[in-house]
Amino acid sequence: MRCFMPGVAFVPALLVTWSSASFIIPYVVAVLAGHIDPFVPYISDTGTKPPESGIFGFMINISSVLGVATMYIRYLIVEKQNGSSHFISSSFNILSLCIGLMGCAGMAIVATFQELSVPSVHDIGALVAFASGVVYITLQSIISYKSCPQWNTYLACHIRMAISVISCIAVIPMIVFASQISMTKIHWIANEKDYVYHFVSAVCEWIVAFGFIFFFFTFIRDFQTFGYSSSS
Numbered sequence: 708m709r710c711f712m713p714g715v716a717f718v719p720a721l722l723v724t725w726s727s728a729s730f731i732i733p734y735v736v737a738v739l740a741g742h743i744d745p746f747v748p749y750i751s752d753t754g755t756k757p758p759e760s761g762i763f764g765f766m767i768n769i770s771s772v773l774g775v776a777t778m779y780i781r782y783l784i785v786e787k788q789n790g791s792s793h794f795i796s797s798s799f800n801i802l803s804l805c806i807g808l809m810g811c812a813g814m815a816i817v818a819t820f821q822e823l824s825v826p827s828v829h830d831i832g833a834l835v836a837f838a839s840g841v842v843y844i845t846l847q848s849i850i851s852y853k854s855c856p857q858w859n860t861y862l863a864c865h866i867r868m869a870i871s872v873i874s875c876i877a878v879i880p881m882i883v884f885a886s887q888i889s890m891t892k893i894h895w896i897a898n899e900k901d902y903v904y905h906f907v908s909a910v911c912e913w914i915v916a917f918g919f920i921f922f923f924f925t926f927i928r929d930f931q932t933f934g935y936s937s938s939s
Contacts, residue, residue: 810839
């Protein structure tokens with residue numbers, strides 16, 4: 708991938724590809740094994756039983772590492788651009804990086820502590836991952852607008868902000884409705900207690916998760932102009 712992608716664009720490209728596979732592959736395996744219902748499960752439901760639990764944990768942990776790499780390179784890119792343009796304070800850039808790294812730590816917790824094994828720790832990790840994630844992409848959208856039009860196109864800024872707004876809107880019912888569910892289970896029946904809460908929160912969870920993926924996809928063009936020697 709490095710050979711046909713200039714700069715370090717392969718890093719967010721790999722993050723997007725790997726993370727998408729991290730959600731899809733365990734889901735397919737879990738459905739084929741009959742371990743989950745195919746209609747809108749929680750993402751974590753796809754990694755509760757072997758063999759998909761091993762796949763889920765491994766792939767999500769790799770995604771968290773790729774997330775750290777992408778966010779750190781993004782931090783370096785903004786610092787380099789800011790050095791010549793001075794469009795935002797360096798502390799704002801550092802704050803965005805720190806919040807993003809918190810989200811990656813939350814992903815690692817989700818991957819390590821499975822939903823049915825240690826639910827309280829798993830839920831804390833998921834909360835940190837999603838909440839930090841939406842804050843990170845919102846801050847990055849603000850940075851993008853601040854650096855426009857010299858370092859970003861208005862179209863890219865609008866797309867990033869649209870994804871951020873949708874993710875922010877979706878994460879609220881995701882958390883609120885999930886907190887109303889009185890039981891931890893995988894198989895749901897449409898007319899049983901708390902099913903509506905489960906359905907709404909699960910739909911919102913998938914929206915936010917793929918919102919992150921689409922957001923990082925927009926980084927690829929920015930990373931094309933940043934080489935290994937650019938950080939020096």
